[in-house]
Amino acid sequence: MKKINDTVTVSASEANETAIKALCNLGLSMSDATEVSEILVTADLMGIRTHGIKRVTSYGERVSVGGINTTPNITVEHLTPTISRINGDNAMGPLLGTKALNASIDIAKEYGTGISFVNGSNHFGPIMPYAFSAAEQGFVSFICSNATTTIAPTGGKAARHGNNPLGFGIPSPDGNHVLLDMALSMVARAKIREARDIGQKIPDTWATDANGLPTTDPTAALDGMLQAVGGHKGYGLALIVDLLCGLLSNASYLTHVKAWDKQPDLPQNLGHFFFILDAKVLGSTEWLSRRMTDFAEILHNTPAADPRQPVILPGERELKNYRHQKSNGLIYDEELYSSVFRLAENC
Missing domain, CATH: 3.30.1370.60 (Malate/L-lactate/L-sulpholactate dehydrogenase, NADPH binding domain)
Structure with missing residues (x-):
């Protein structure tokens, strides 16, 4: 673990070990904790941080009141x-x-x-x-x-x-x-909670308040409803x-x-x-490889409306994040990582 200001950098294996220990401390078996951790750490590696190991603490809150069965x-x-x-x-x-x-x-x-x-x-x-x-x-x-x-x-x-x-x-x-x-x-509810937690407003296309009216206030949005994509x-x-x-x-x-x-x-x-x-x-591996490569090239060769934002395929950004962070480590907010680490301490 390496600390810089209010962040810590940990390897994927360290993050996985911490999450497994925390989950074990919540009552899961080692094998079950390992399977859960694999999903959450992979999410973090892909940059899907709203659904990564930070979820261990919210899962733990439900475990503590009997809302999730750990055995x-x-x-x-x-x-x-x-x-x-x-x-x-x-x-x-x-x-x-x-x-x-x-x-x-x-x-x-x-x-x-x-x-x-x-x-x-x-x-x-x-x-x-x-x-x-x-x-x-x-x-x-x-x-x-x-x-x-x-x-x-x-x-x-x-x-x-x-x-x-x-x-x-x-x-x-x-x-x-x-x-x-x-x-x-339009967005996941977790993104609205994240905006609330850091004190940011949200676009009025994301959610409505309790009366069904569009709002930029994340707190009001969490008391209201999300707006469906595509009506x-x-x-x-x-x-x-x-x-x-x-x-x-x-x-x-x-x-x-x-x-x-x-x-x-x-x-x-x-x-x-x-x-x-x-x-x-x-079909064969060669057949699939040839067709998938051609498919991707057609899309990648699309002229970009903004040269700074070339056309990419779904998942391309997440796979890039995964490979980079797998090699270079995951950077977590120190407070977030510490909350999971504290759960792991007694395991």
């Missing part, structure tokens, strides 16, 4: 040879996300495609680390989750559905995978995600989902959906 009895039902359902027993979200990813990949290795529905879960971090892991192993992925209700349906003035994230991963044999991770609001189109996508992840997964959906920040002691019963496809069934 769950997770069961996997094989509904058909290609479809599984994972009953999470209120486990930590990234643990269930990792188990669903691995289960789907194992199925896809044998049958070409694998699907997992998950219930009894909690916040499972960002989607991109899962899509990245799948792509590194040569698998296409579509992954989504439902979430706490924060957005009003089109035409309504009360929140009824969540800022439900969805993501895709398309593997490229050269490692330059296409990775899309997006929520269905009615974002609303429609959010409902499809909730149908897959909530209703069909036998998890909670719409207003049945408990808010982790308002009712931290209650199980959320979130649901997730994982669809995995083995790219090898479509």
Whole structure:
């Protein structure tokens, strides 16, 4: 660990070790803590800091009041040879996300495609680390989750559905995978909390206040609702995600989902959906490499409206961050890292 002013620089392995120890101290087994940490540290490496190891402390707050089960009895039902359902027993979200990813990949290795529905879960971090892991192993992925209700349906003035994230991963044999991770609001709620914490205003297109009026005040926005991306189109996508992840997964959906920040002691019963496809069934590695390279070159060669901002592919920035920070270390706010480190001290 290297301190500079109010920051610390740590290697990926140090961050991972600290997160694992903190999670163990919360009550997880070493193997479960390792799986959770892998998702959160990968998020940090990619620059998705709102969903990285800072989440350990918020997960810990829910554990302390009984809102998350650290010793769950997770069961996997094989509904058909290609479809599984994972009953999470209120486990930590990234643990269930990792188990669903691995289960789907194992199925896809044998049958070409694998699907997992998950219930009894909690916040499972960002989607991109899962899509990245799948792509590194040569698998296409579509992954989504439902979430706490924060957005009003089109035409309504009360929140009824969540800022439900969805993501895709398309593997490229050269490692330059296409990775899309997006929520269905203009921004993630975590970004509004971050703006509040540092005393910044937000654009009035991000959220509304409790009366449904656009606001630049992050505190008012957190008491109000997020604005859906694309209006009615974002609303429609959010409902499809909730149908897959909530209703069909036998998890909670719409207003049945408990808010982790308002009712931290209650199980959320979130649901997730994982669809995995083995790219090898479509063609050889050489075939995929040639086509992915050509695809990327066409886009990269697009004349840029602003030469300082060339055209890039989804996930390109995050992969660049990942490789740079993997080699050079992660820079954390000292207070943030110390809060996780303190949780790790007694493990």
